[in-house]
Amino acid sequence: MSKGTVISDEAIKILSANKFVKLVRSNRISFTYEFRIMMWERWIKYKSISSIREVMKENGIDYSLFNAQIISRIQRNFKRDGKPTNGRMGNSAKRNKTDKNYDQFLVSTGKFIRARRGISFSKDYTEKLYSLYPDQAIEDVLKSDGFDPERIGYQRIHALKRVFDGDIEPHEKQTFDQNIIEEYTDHPMVERITAHRIKLTDVFYSEASIFSDMHINDILKIFDIDSAILTISTKQRIKKQITQSDHTCSIHLEAGSSDRLKAIALNLYEALYNKMACFLKSISQCIWDLSASLRREAFIMLDSLADSHIMPLSQIISEAGLSRSTFYSILRNDAYGRYEELRNQNEEEEVRAIIDTMNYKGYPKGKRTIHMMMPEITGKSFSIKKIARLMRKHGLNSGVRAPRQSLKAAREHLEKYKCPNLLKRKFRLAMPFTHILTDVSYLFFGANGRGYLSAVKDAVTGRILAAVVSENNDSAMTMETLKQLERYTFRDNAIFHSDQGALYLNEAFQKKVKELGFRESMSRRGICEDNSSQESFFGHFKDECDYTSCSSIEELREMVLSYVEYYNNERPQWTRNKMTPVKYESYLEAMPPEQFDLYMSKETDKYEKTKALATKRAKARANLILS
Structure with a gap:
């Protein structure tokens, strides 16, 4: 496709890998028919070398690897031959046939x-x-x-x-015979005409500039000029001058004006009338899509069109698809479309009244004090809510009993990290390693010692899966607790339940919980019963262990770990068939599916009865308080 250009060996290797390159040598590159069509279709819309380069770039062809003359040659072929063909000999063979x-x-x-x-x-x-x-x-x-x-x-x-398009000059030259010269010598729109040239008046170009969007043949017809006597190049020259002209002068009819000038004036009036009718029709289709302010400006413009005397105002309103009452209502309403402007202006006055009241005698004032003092100071009055909104919007902080930022930050942190209560106290309605509980408890020991116990419990079997004793109630303790859970295999979609403590409203903690495969669940705020099974373990430990006698954190840690071993393997539980948590876990794991379904049915009945009893007691307490 392109010859005479040196292409390096490295460039040949790169270009050959592209599916659109059919052949590439040191002095030649040829593209596939499909790709040449792609370049042609882009180029025919925007006749520029940049269009060809864009297609190459979009399809992975680096045009910097070959000489720019190749792209110039492609464009030259497009201009000369038109749309590419898929023949073996190319367009040259087709032209010769x-x-x-x-x-x-x-x-x-x-x-x-x-x-x-x-x-x-x-x-x-x-x-x-x-x-x-x-x-x-x-x-x-x-x-x-x-x-x-x-x-x-x-x-x-x-x-x-x-x-x-005027890109090239046609071969035909402009000529006028003697009859045409005689006919147009006295034409009011022709300044001079010779055998090879015609010059039109400034009035023509001024009046014709109004119709610059029309075809040149239609423009010439308005001014009684036969387009057939003009060559295409002459008409293009006239059209170009029309587009560059401004409407600076008009046709003036006088008592002695010729019939031809009167006919042209009538044609001009009809053309203006039709142009205005088309314009008004387009206005009718979009005027209600405009903003209110632009709509009123459009109505003012329509009102001014009546001054042109081309069409009466009543007809302008009708052609624009408007009712007279709507038109005059909007036209005479100075506030129409200025709602935002007037509201902002009114708001500025209200904010000024708030500032004047706040600055009165230099004492700080809150929104209530501003509300009470404003009428006497400024003569204006509006609601406390409006005062609060404007103060908040414009940053007018009085500093009187302002809300603490720490509480605000804590609320935002809670909303960001808290999780829904997925467990809903259904502690034992599942298989082992499905419902997992955690919490932290204070342990006071010795003279002034204080430790913290972080524990994880299987709510179904009662088994303690992890226990960490620490001097600090921090995230390091809870992360160590989670680390101890890595030795267990939990069931799919297992629930990890905690309260809404700060240790659990932590991005790193929640990320670790997800990595272990849990769905995180949290108790409702201030309702410890939602995690009562975990609280019961802490209660048993504090009742059964004399941990206050410990003299160090190491001694306390040893006592806790010893009790957990005892609690899991030796201490039976009345509600779990008088078995230890470890034995109860093995008992449930070995249970046949039919027997486990029966077990779940009994546990569900217990849960529903407990729930109904709790509801009854809550209603009784509420009635007692109300009475």
Whole structure:
């Protein structure tokens, strides 16, 4: 596809790995048909080398590996040949092959003529295509007229587009015969006309600038100028000057004005009327989508259109799809659309009144004091809630009994890390290693000693799985407690339940709990019964051990570990078939599924009865308090 450029061996190796590179040598690179089509489709929308580079970059082709002339050559081929083909010999072979029969058919239609290089579009057909371009693509018009754009040649079509876009000058030169010169010599919009050139007046360009968005043929028709006498290049020159002109002067009709000038003025009025009607129709479709302020500005603009005398105001309102009452109501309401502006203005006055009251005699004042003193100081009065909102919004802190930041931070910390109560006191309604409890208890010993016991209990079997004694009630103690749990294998979706203590509202602690495979659960705030099974272990330990006689933390630690060993393996529990926790665990693990279902049914009945009794007692206490 591209020759004459030296490509290094390293670049050849990199480019060869890309699926869109068909062939690459030191002096040549060729791309696949698929990729050439991709580059063409992007380039035809935005005719620039940067479009080709973007496609290469998006598809992993580093264009810095080869000379920039390759991309320039690709663009040159696009301009010359049009859309790429998939033939073995490329577009050059296709250009050399002429379909003589189809060319004869095209010439027979009268819309094509024979040219030096085959066929070309006739003048009349070119004018037709130009009058429809760019609203309709040339290819679409050809198809609607029964022609095949591919057989005509995309290079011909592309060349015609470039003429229409003004990129290249057409071969046809502008000429006027004597009859045309005589006809347009006295034309009010023509300043001068010769055999090869026509110059239009400043009035024409001024008035035509209003219609710069219209096709040049339609503009010329308004001013009674036959577009057929002008070549495409002449019309393009006129259209370019129209787009660069401003409306600085107008047509003035006088008593002696010619009939032709009067007809042009009438055409101009009709064109302005139609343009305004289209504008008002577009306004009607979007005016209620505008903000209130922009809507009122639009209504003011519609009111000013009546000064042009093109259309009466009543018709303007009707064409815009508005009712007269709505139009005049909004037009006369100076506050319409200014709600935010007026509210902010009113709010500034209210904030000033609050500041004046706060600064009165220099004493600090809270919102209640401001509310009570404001009427006498400023003559204004509004609610305490409004005062609090404005003070909060504008940072007016009086400093009187302000809320403590530490409490606020604690509440935010609690909301961030607290977990729902998943257990709901269903301590024993599961298999072993499913419901796991934890808590910390104070242990006072010796003369002034104090230790902390962090324990983990299996709520189903009552077995103590971990116990840590520490002098400090800190996260190191709870993390060590979790570390002791690593030797056990827990069931899927096991619950790890605690209270809402600060030790458990900790990111590192909760992360470790998740790593062990637990779902974390927490008691409700201030309700110790939600973790009563764990509390019962602490109660038994304190009742059965004389830990106050310990003289050191080491002695206390030894006593706790000894009691845990005794509690798990030797101390039977009445509610667990008079078995020790370890034996009860083995008993449940060995239980057949049918027997375990029966066991769960009995435990569920016990749970429901206990729940009903607790509800009854709570109601009784409430009635007692109310009475």
